[in-house]
Amino acid sequence: MNYILSILIENEAGALSRVVGLFSQRGFNIESLTVATTEDPTMSRLTIKTSGDAHVLEQIQKQLHKLIDVFRVTDLTDGPHVEREIMLVKVAAKTATARDEVQRCADIFRGAIIDVTGRHFIVQLVGTSAKLESFLAAIRDTCVIIELVRSGIIGLSRSDKAIKQ
Amino acid sequence: MVKLSGAEMVVQSLIDQGVKQIFGYPGGSVLDIYDALHTLGGIEHILVRHEQAAVHMADGYARSTGDVGVVLVTSGPGATNTITGIATAYMDSVPLVILSGQVANNLIGNDAFQECDMIGITRPVVKHSFLVKNTQDIPQAIRKAFYIAASGRPGPVVIDLPKDILNPALKYNYHYPNSIELRSYNPTVEGHKGQIKRALQVFLKAKKPVLYIGGGIICANASDELKAFAEKTNVPVASSLMGLSAFPSTHKQFLGMLGMHGVYEANMAMHNADVIFAIGVRFDDRTTNNLAKYCPSAKIIQIDIDPTSISKTVIANIPIVGDAKHVLATLLTQLNHEQESRDLDALVDWWKQIEHWRQRHCLAFTKQRENERIKPQEVIEVLYRLTSGNALIATDVGQHQMFTALYYPFDKPRQFITSGGLGTMGFGLPAALGVKLAHPDQTVVCITGDGSIQMNIQELSTALQYGLPILILNLNNRFLGMVKQWQDMIYSGRHSSSYMESLPNFAQIAEAYGHVGISITKPEELESKLQQALAIKNRLVFVDVMTDATEHVYPMQVRGGSMSEMWLSKTERT
Numbered sequence A: 001m002n003y004i005l006s007i008l009i010e011n012e013a014g015a016l017s018r019v020v021g022l023f024s025q026r027g028f029n030i031e032s033l034t035v036a037t038t039e040d041p042t043m044s045r046l047t048i049k050t051s052g053d054a055h056v057l058e059q060i061q062k063q064l065h066k067l068i069d070v071f072r073v074t075d076l077t078d079g080p081h082v083e084r085e086i087m088l089v090k091v092a093a094k095t096a097t098a099r100d101e102v103q104r105c106a107d108i109f110r111g112a113i114i115d116v117t118g119r120h121f122i123v124q125l126v127g128t129s130a131k132l133e134s135f136l137a138a139i140r141d142t143c144v145i146i147e148l149v150r151s152g153i154i155g156l157s158r159s160d161k162a163i164k165q
Numbered sequence B: 001m002v003k004l005s006g007a008e009m010v011v012q013s014l015i016d017q018g019v020k021q022i023f024g025y026p027g028g029s030v031l032d033i034y035d036a037l038h039t040l041g042g043i044e045h046i047l048v049r050h051e052q053a054a055v056h057m058a059d060g061y062a063r064s065t066g067d068v069g070v071v072l073v074t075s076g077p078g079a080t081n082t083i084t085g086i087a088t089a090y091m092d093s094v095p096l097v098i099l100s101g102q103v104a105n106n107l108i109g110n111d112a113f114q115e116c117d118m119i120g121i122t123r124p125v126v127k128h129s130f131l132v133k134n135t136q137d138i139p140q141a142i143r144k145a146f147y148i149a150a151s152g153r154p155g156p157v158v159i160d161l162p163k164d165i166l167n168p169a170l171k172y173n174y175h176y177p178n179s180i181e182l183r184s185y186n187p188t189v190e191g192h193k194g195q196i197k198r199a200l201q202v203f204l205k206a207k208k209p210v211l212y213i214g215g216g217i218i219c220a221n222a223s224d225e226l227k228a229f230a231e232k233t234n235v236p237v238a239s240s241l242m243g244l245s246a247f248p249s250t251h252k253q254f255l256g257m258l259g260m261h262g263v264y265e266a267n268m269a270m271h272n273a274d275v276i277f278a279i280g281v282r283f284d285d286r287t288t289n290n291l292a293k294y295c296p297s298a299k300i301i302q303i304d305i306d307p308t309s310i311s312k313t314v315i316a317n318i319p320i321v322g323d324a325k326h327v328l329a330t331l332l333t334q335l336n337h338e339q340e341s342r343d344l345d346a347l348v349d350w351w352k353q354i355e356h357w358r359q360r361h362c363l364a365f366t367k368q369r370e371n372e373r374i375k376p377q378e379v380i381e382v383l384y385r386l387t388s389g390n391a392l393i394a395t396d397v398g399q400h401q402m403f404t405a406l407y408y409p410f411d412k413p414r415q416f417i418t419s420g421g422l423g424t425m426g427f428g429l430p431a432a433l434g435v436k437l438a439h440p441d442q443t444v445v446c447i448t449g450d451g452s453i454q455m456n457i458q459e460l461s462t463a464l465q466y467g468l469p470i471l472i473l474n475l476n477n478r479f480l481g482m483v484k485q486w487q488d489m490i491y492s493g494r495h496s497s498s499y500m501e502s503l504p505n506f507a508q509i510a511e512a513y514g515h516v517g518i519s520i521t522k523p524e525e526l527e528s529k530l531q532q533a534l535a536i537k538n539r540l541v542f543v544d545v546m547t548d549a550t551e552h553v554y555p556m557q558v559r560g561g562s563m564s565e566m567w568l569s570k571t572e573r574t
Helices: A015-025 A054-066 A096-108 A129-139 B006-016 B028-040 B051-065 B083-091 B118-125 B135-150 B193-205 B215-219 B223-233 B264-272 B324-337 B344-358 B376-386 B399-407 B428-438 B457-465 B481-490 B506-512 B523-535
Strands: A002-010 A032-037 A043-051 A070-075 A081-092 A112-117 A120-127 A144-150 A154-157 B003-005 B021-025 B044-047 B069-073 B096-102 B128-131 B156-162 B171-173 B209-213 B237-239 B254-257 B275-279 B299-304 B318-321 B392-395 B444-449 B471-476 B516-520 B541-546
Touching: A002 A015, A002 A054, A002 A154, A015 A043, A015 A054, A015 B118, A054 A070, A081 A129, A096 A112, A096 A120, A096 A129, A120 A129, A129 A144, B003 B006, B006 B028, B006 B135, B006 B171, B021 B051, B028 B069, B028 B096, B028 B156, B044 B457, B051 B069, B051 B083, B051 B096, B051 B428, B051 B457, B083 B096, B083 B118, B083 B156, B096 B118, B096 B135, B118 B128, B118 B156, B128 B135, B135 B156, B135 B171, B193 B275, B193 B299, B193 B318, B193 B324, B209 B223, B209 B264, B215 B223, B215 B324, B223 B324, B237 B264, B254 B264, B254 B399, B264 B344, B275 B324, B299 B324, B376 B399, B376 B444, B376 B471, B376 B523, B392 B399, B392 B428, B399 B444, B399 B471, B399 B481, B428 B444, B428 B457, B457 B506, B471 B506, B471 B523, B506 B516, B506 B541, B516 B523, B523 B541
Parallel strands: B021 B044, B021 B069, B069 B096, B096 B156, B128 B156, B209 B237, B209 B275, B237 B254, B275 B299, B299 B318, B392 B444, B444 B471, B471 B541, B516 B541
Antiparallel strands: A002 A043, A002 A070, A032 A043, A081 A120, A081 A144, A081 A154, A112 A120, B003 B171
């Protein structure tokens, strides 16, 4: 089972290493991790995608909360939420058909071609992780994927409550 | 407002925090602090012979008083030498503040001389840590460190101090904060009232209840409340190693230590219990044996101040997050109002069963005859008798530790100081010295073995320098006893590297360090020589006792078995 944890943490030197260290120290998984400051510059927000059974998830949340720098921990997957991931893909499209295919797929998936050099395109895509996977599946036959980078998941709960309250 | 340098701020902050003694070892990056200690005065500094011992000493001091122990070491090797000590304190929830020197800010990351990433290397074994980059932040960091170390579930906190912020030539306004607030750290102290009520109802209905206590009772100073609660509900009490001394061991409701080397009656009571009321324990693997077979018919009520300790290994049916003292006080209040308070006769059958288990006398051993080796169990029994059970005892780790836990009943909280979680050999001597510093008028005994004592034996020198007349009782069996026991039982007696060849003459070593050394080799001189050793009050006495190397610690739970599966002797199994 996969979970998405949202964590508010003091924006202090070494705080991130405590979180990352905790996961490796206790044998928990990190599938993806993103971090940046929030509207309050003294706080950072981490989003961690992790996996395990309910018992493991409970321990992860408790252990995270035990860190002195951690202000709040919530499991976004526990309720209605939105999640997004951003991906940049560099593809090589050698033929005109392939170039058309990249353009068409980018349009269908509401992506954008943000750079073109010779036969190489960089496509930017935003969506759920599943959507990004589908895009890759769609272009894989006609183009060569040179390299790609994904941001990892970020997300917010859909209720009127904020994590800070 | 007074103006101080960074080094002076460190010392003044400690004074303002009420610190009287610190344990440490000087070096390049903390020389400014040592100079400030010298010029400001007000704090006694105990110079150890190895930084690991400084932490164990502060640890013994902290465990025996409940106060925060303080350590001061230099950067690099000074800092790395503290790791075992810090990890020991972390596992056993001991409040410590460790001040480590660091190379100057502009050198950090350059692999400078005696540089080590102390924050990084200690991260998994501290409750929290601070790298202080500006002089003005020193008082705040120290105040926070003491608060974090002592509150909630206690633990060690590291403060790393780069040399440049200590510069004696640069003075800044100094103010020590009276209180501190941390928005991200608010430990839950009061337990949930409704949950406590539920727990009490389940507990009072139980036919075969057991109170299972641990170190959390001692941390919370909750022994009085525990005793009142146990007596009011007339339930048997079993303890983890760390919980020993929290409840009087001579009390008729006390079953003894449970777990791997727990007594028969305690392990049997746990296995057959219908409700286990666990307070301040974390169901460590040494106390549960095989989790899949653990206490099959028991509902678990668990009180702990650390939410991560609840349902970590054994799932709690009724979890209560809170401080043991507060929750027990609430339980007592509710108990007084409870309509259906416990019918004291309801447990007659349970107590009858427990008496039956007690009749097994699992701690009985064959006393030695003349010309035989001294039995280690008897050494502890004689020590108990000669000290009237009143000595403060620190141990090392191994067979002697278990013999002490089993054969020296502790009646007063903080009387038994031992490394339970990490199991650190070399802990005993420095810890005992820390205990003696805090309790100069009491008899302090370090019970150790020929393996453990050699891991920090250099502290005999510290003991002489500060005049710390403890008694060291060395159970010398010429083996790493616990390793040997496992090799006997599990590895068909193949004693791979568990034999200590070329042991020194310990009595002579003690004499060379300026202490009194006594050797006991014959059973018939055990009592008289031990008495003679205890009569020497103003000097450290090292008593080296040649014990029977063939002895094993029993009971011992069968590996992979339930709580009730134990070896009771070399030939007898449950």
